[in-house]
Amino acid sequence: MNNITALPDLQIGNIRINPPVIQGGMGVLVSGPGLVSAVSNAGALGILAAVGAGEDCEDRSLNYADRSSEGLRQMIAKTRSMTSNPFGINIMCVLSNYVELVRTAIEEKISVIISGAGLPLSLPSLAVGSETALVPVVSTARAADLICRTWKRRYDRLPDAIIVEGSKAGGHLGFSRDEIDSAPPELIDIVKDVIKVVKPYQVEGKATIPVIAAGGVFDGKDIATFMNVGAAGVQMGTRFVCTDECDASIEYKNSYVNCSEDDITIVQSPVGLPLRVVRNDFIKRIQAGGKDDFYCRYQCLRTCDPSKSSYCIADALKNAFDGNMNKGFTTCGANAYRINKIVPVRELLNELAEGCLEHLNPSLVESDLCTS
Ligand SMILES: Cc1cc2nc3c(=O)[nH]c(=O)nc-3n(C[C@H](O)[C@H](O)[C@H](O)COP(=O)(O)O)c2cc1C
Incomplete structure (x- = not known):
């Protein structure tokens, strides 16, 4: 059947x-x-x-x-x-x-x-x-x-x-x-x-x-x-x-396959809402107070204030999509580690x-x- x-x-x-x-x-x-x-x-x-x-x-x-x-x-x-x-x-x-x-x-x-x-x-x-x-x-x-x-x-x-x-x-x-x-x-x-x-x-x-x-x-x-x-x-x-x-x-997909439950964390997104992510070096830098050097070409999100953001979320997610994990990160659900x-x-x-x-x-x- x-x-x-x-x-x-x-x-x-x-x-x-x-x-x-x-x-x-x-x-x-x-x-x-x-x-x-x-x-x-x-x-x-x-x-x-x-x-x-x-x-x-x-x-x-x-x-x-x-x-x-x-x-x-x-x-x-x-x-x-x-x-x-x-x-x-x-x-x-x-x-x-x-x-x-x-x-x-x-x-x-x-x-x-x-x-x-x-x-x-x-x-x-x-x-x-x-x-x-x-x-x-x-x-x-x-x-x-x-x-x-x-x-x-x-x-x-x-x-x-x-x-x-x-x-x-x-x-x-x-x-x-x-x-x-x-x-x-x-x-x-x-x-x-x-x-x-x-x-x-x-x-x-x-x-x-x-x-x-x-x-x-x-x-x-x-x-x-x-x-x-x-x-x-x-x-x-x-x-x-x-x-x-x-x-x-494949780097995006493997970030899920290789992560543990402890690697999944929540950051405050420039959108103004919490965002669940897989912790990588990029996220660690941001969480430690680091600021990514970025230039806002267009205000793609109404609620984003580029002058207060420590990174551009659009660039970071596009970089991860392309596999460039040094300059980005992945978002995932709480069960990605499974x-x-x-x-x-x-x-x-x-x-x-x-x-x-x-x-x-x-x-x-x-x-x-x-x-x-
Ligand atoms: C990688 C990723 C990107 C997402 N992007 C969007 C988005 O652009 N717009 C949106 O409304 N929801 C977005 N979501 C939420 C999903 O549409 C969906 O509701 C959510 O993933 C369901 O939870 P799950 O991932 O635990 O299955 C995204 C989720 C993931 C995992």
Whole structure:
């Protein structure tokens, strides 16, 4: 039996995703066309990261925002040449060219836009008349409530799904440093709260808002744990870095494979949010009060103050993407240390689907088989 088809679909708008896994958008360039097409070809949902999309754009005559939009168009075209299945784009609210990137994604008729690192309260105003599914990322039930209430009141629409990202995630975290250092809420509890909070909106709007768990999800059993309490699927980032198809350098991938739990630490990012990283010499220099010599060519993040930052996060992450670890570092989820090899995307997804099926509440498996 093919385990993938035995799992319930994750349905977002008109898109059916099976296994019910979203590969989280990962910048800078980490989730590019290679990874995204491989994930979508395997039935899950691949997500391009829009941050840094202009880095590989050849037309240097364009200004930053135009180069980013052009770079994003090129990434989309390349991905479409490698898969005919739907895929999405992650566009962080904190990007200074957020509006331009969203407009580009909408013009390109992209299937899904995922937006976090801030509250995407005005996102629907940029997508009027389009069929693109809009999916916010939140870290609290309060944020989910605020987005549903605001979107309903202002735009008479609801999110097509909500991703709930907990404190074990890779990338920037939606928690304060104090929360992380004390006892941050468990992801499963936030997921349950979000499911409760969106219920009245679903009933009133006669809509379905799938709730998706993200942050530290490592294996199929984890996926089943969240689905058994009502999540419709998961979003995972870290595990997809260590795949053959991931676009990042082998040095980036090996930073996960070779790290121990103690090597994973949290730094304050120039974005103004905590960021989980693998500690290397670059991070040690910064943590010891060192300052990297950098020149800000463009203010790519609204909340970054280059005069107060000790390094440029865009440059550091691009350098790591290219394998230049002396001048950069990698961001990762809390469970990165558990990865010990690099595998093909299909192998990873099959392993996740099998593990999930083994631990999934049988009623969820049966209901899917009855309808398929
Ligand atoms: C290398 C890396 C880069 C990431 N970049 C972004 C990003 O550009 N935008 C964003 O919203 N989330 C970003 N994330 C978060 C992921 O989309 C995802 O939600 C998260 O990785 C889930 O946690 P996990 O890594 O434990 O699976 C990144 C995560 C990683 C590991």
